[in-house]
Amino acid sequence: MDQQSLKAILGQAQAFFASKGLRFTKQREALVTLIFRNHEHFRPEDLIPKLRKSDGAVSRATIYRTILLLVESGMLREISLGGGERLYDPNFLKSPHHNHLICVDCREIIEFEDPNIDVMQNCITRRLGFSPTQKALRIEASCDRLRLLGSCKNFKAGKVDKGVRKRLPKARRPL
Numbered sequence: 001m002d003q004q005s006l007k008a009i010l011g012q013a014q015a016f017f018a019s020k021g022l023r024f025t026k027q028r029e030a031l032v033t034l035i036f037r038n039h040e041h042f043r044p045e046d047l048i049p050k051l052r053k054s055d056g057a058v059s060r061a062t063i064y065r066t067i068l069l070l071v072e073s074g075m076l077r078e079i080s081l082g083g084g085e086r087l088y089d090p091n092f093l094k095s096p097h098h099n100h101l102i103c104v105d106c107r108e109i110i111e112f113e114d115p116n117i118d119v120m121q122n123c124i125t126r127r128l129g130f131s132p133t134q135k136a137l138r139i140e141a142s143c144d145r146l147r148l149l150g151s152c153k154n155f156k157a158g159k160v161d162k163g164v165r166k167r168l169p170k171a172r173r174p175l
Helices: 005-017 026-036 043-055 060-071 114-127 144-151
Strands: 079-080 085-089 099-103 108-114 138-139
Touching: 005 026, 005 060, 026 043, 026 060, 043 060, 060 085
Parallel strands: 099 138
Antiparallel strands: 079 085, 099 108
16 A cells, blocks of 8 residues: 555544544554555454564554444444454455455455446345445355365365465455
C-alpha cells in the first residue's frame, strides 16, 4: 500500500477513535498500519508476535479492542468460518463488494467479485421491500480437486494442516 493511502486510513481510524472519545495511541497506530499494509485476512492471534517485534508494549487486550473498534467503524469486516473461528478482512475499504468462497476441506478463502451478484442482491432486496446497507456473500464449498483426484495440496490425511489453514490468497481472482 502506498504511503498516501495508508495515511488516509490512519486518519480515518484516528477520527473514528476521537469520535468515541478514545486516544489513537502509538500501539493502535502500529496495529492499524500492520493490518492495512498487508491486505490479507488475519486472526488477531497472528498479529501478536508481529506487533511485539516492533513494539513489545502492545497488549493482547489492545489488539482485540482495537480490532473490534475497527469492525464497528466499518474499516474491517469479520468473517465467520464456523465453529467460533473468525478472520478479519481489511479489503472492504478498496473493494466493498467482494465476496468469499471458503473451502470446507482446507479452509482456503478466495475473494471474488462479480457484477451479476451485485445486481441479483439488489433485485432481491428491493423486491422484498428493503434497501441494502451492507452486503456480503459467503459460499462454502468442497474442493473439486480433492473430490475428483482424492488429493489436494492443502488437505492432509483427512485433517487440515494448521500451517496450511492460515494460507490465504494474496489477490482477488476474477470469475
